[in-house]
Amino acid sequence: MNTIHINPERLQRFLTEIAAYGATPDGGVTRLALSDEDRDARNRLRAWFEEAGCETKIDRMGNMFFVRPGKNRALRPVMTGSHCDSQPQGGRFDGILGIVGGLEAVCALNDAGATLERDLIVVNWTNEEGSRFTPGTTGSGVFAGKLDREAMYALKDRDGLTFGAELERIGYKGDEDFNPGPLHANFEYHIEQGPVLERRGMTIGVPKGIVCLRWFDVFIEGVPNHAGPTPMDERQDAIHAFARMASEIFAIGLDSDGVVATVGEVHPSPNSRNVIAGKVHFTIDVRGWDETETDRVCAEIERTVAEKARVTGTTAELRRTWEVERAPFHPRLVSLIRDTARELGLPALDMVSGASHDTVYINQSTPSAMIFVPSIGGRSHAEVEETSWTDCAAGADVLLNCLVKTCND
Ligand code: GLV
Ligand code: MN
Ligand code: MN
Ligand code: MN
DSSP: OOOOOOOHHHHHHHHHHHTTTTBOTTSOBOOOTTSHHHHHHHHHHHHHHHHTTOEEEEBTTOOEEEEEOOSOTTSOOEEEEEEOOOOTTBOSSTTHHHHHHHHHHHHHHHHTTOOOSSOEEEEEESOOSOSSSSSSOHHHHHHTTSSOHHHHHTOBOTTSOBHHHHHHHTTOOOSBOOOOOSOSEEEEEEEOOSSHHHHHTOSEEEEEEEOEEEEEEEEEEOOOEETTTSOGGGOOOHHHHHHHHHHHHHHHHHHSSSOEEEEEEEEEESOOTTEEOSEEEEEEEEEESOHHHHHHHHHHHHHHHHHHHHHTTOEEEEEEEEEEOOEEOOHHHHHHHHHHHHHTTOOEEEEEEOSOOTHHHHTTTSOEEEEEEOOGGGOOSSTTOOOOHHHHHHHHHHHHHHHHHHHHO
């Protein structure tokens, strides 16, 4: 089959309409996993895919699979997709672009009257972000056999609501273990979420893989006391301990060889201006392509946390919350994406994915690769997240043509 193209106006309409679910006043979205907004966006996606002739399957993790049948249903299917949950005050492109890109590919194939050899499955993975329920990539992790479903059902959000109960409440605890069997290939189309493509004037990013990731939770205990009468040299101030740890963690990341370290959540207690804090709970996210260097940074962070607790008269417990090994993608699919971009006349750059994605797990059992498009100003996980409509369409065109080739080979 010759090169075919997506319809850029329709893609833009899908993206604009879906951004209404959880829209924030400042132009972003808050569509936390298993919230009402997530449910409403899922319902919308389902209606669109079914209008486009796909069959919907929902598994017991709430992962949604939209199947476009191929000519030979005995062949291994090809999968694409991403996630529709977002960060709090997140952007309109993270995740959802990959699902809507798959939807647009299906519509473009319908317009062309094309039936491919293999089934094409577009997927919406549950809870990629891990912001409401930690860890993230839970839907894909259970699908890939890397996370335990019952343990994921038991996860609690900050209000004490469980993943399992919320999944049931929004009506997305499917009743089957949809298992398409071994897959032929998996593509995830996503925004870059960093500054590299824009700075280099490139349209398509071709990552060779996803960095490894380590998450920690730290619990500091000091002594709560009155902010007025307590002498400075007699304080066991949990916020003081936290501040020294956080500042050092930043410095360790800065001095490392390509590893990034982020303190993202802080929960002081009692969080009152005239009380010396008795407790602080905070989180650390560490990522890098080089696993040895990443683990060296983690060990240094562990040492720093212990040391800063000691010198501030507090105690600190550091728990390892989540760990994912790096995911090198399948070389044949990486080349296919690079070649397809070239055929379409789009400048493409080899790179690494600094963000994590559902493909980090799917990659372990299925040949996988990703397609990136530029993030304006390198901003993501923020309301200002933006990718030009032209670039959204260019990436979707690459996706469509990669799907056609792999569904027919
Ligand atoms: C999720 O978007 C992550 O990369 O942490
Ligand atoms: Mn994402
Ligand atoms: Mn994200
Ligand atoms: Mn992500």
